Amino acid sequence: MKAIYFLVALLALAFSFASAYDPSPLQDFCVAINDTKNGVFVNGKFCKDPKLANANDFFFSGLNKPGNTSNPVGSKVTAVTVEQILGLNTLGISLARIDFAPKGLNPPHTHPRGTEILVVEEGTLYVGFVTSNPENRLFTKVLNKGDVFVFPIGLIHFQLNVGYGNAVAFAGLSSQNPGVITIANAVFGSNPPISPEVLTKAFQVDKKIIDYLQKQFWSDNN
Known part of the structure; x- marks a missing residue:
């Protein structure tokens, strides 16, 4: 009997870990639709009939354009999540472009539902993240063009432009909707x-x- 209780507890624990991230898709794609009139959300989004999907459901244009950094922190994040590409629904991935004015900062923030991998396209960034209690250990690095850095899921992190000109970075995130808490x-x-x-x-x-x-x-x- 104890073995049965242990097995049930183990399965429950495994399910809790599995449900902490975007679930694996059960079909080729599940293009999201926002114009439903009734019903409840299915993991955030309803799915379009696959026969009605088209190439535009998997397309976004504009990441070649600099973001407007005329704000107090001197940075702009242009996100490409399931809200911008409906075809990202259930695929567990998203993208962002981050523009920095000189001395611009992407303030300390977290992504509660996704790990971030950042690559510097232009400029020099001072980046870092802090581990959880009780250590609260700070990891930092100065990144130049072509350098890559990873921010683990849920941890507070930041990026600061320490160069003399503008800076640009692109980030991939392990969720269709990673969220952000500044x-x-x-x-x-x-x-x-x-x-x-x-x-x-x-x-x-x-x-x-x-x-x-x-x-x-x-x-x-x-």
Whole structure:
């Protein structure tokens, strides 16, 4: 009987790991549709009849165009997820172009549903990520054109342009919709705001500092 309980527990654990990432497709493709009138989402998206799919369902144009970096952080992320290419639905992959003005920053953020692999197309970037508690170990590297760096799923990471000109990087992510949580925006720019009592104790600072930070305009570069 104990062996049966152990087997059930093991299967439950295996299923929990399997369901933590995009599921494997059960057909060649499942082009998403957004215009359904009734029903519930199927893993985020309904599927178009495969017979009605066409080449445009798997196509996106525009990553040759620089993003607008005229914002407080000096960077722009142009994402290509299932929202931009409906044919990415169930394929477990997406892409992004990141443009940086001189000294531009892609602020500390996480992707809760995907690992990121970044390749520098132009310029010089200082990049890094921080491991989880309790170590909170920082891994950093200066990347030049052609260099590649990996940011593990869910970990806080960043990229800073340390060159003298503009910089461009492309990132592949292991999810059709990896999501993004920009740390400063989430903590100090949430709607409604997080209680100052929580934040003053969490950051061990005076309430005036928290009030100041919550009144700032937290720029979104996505």
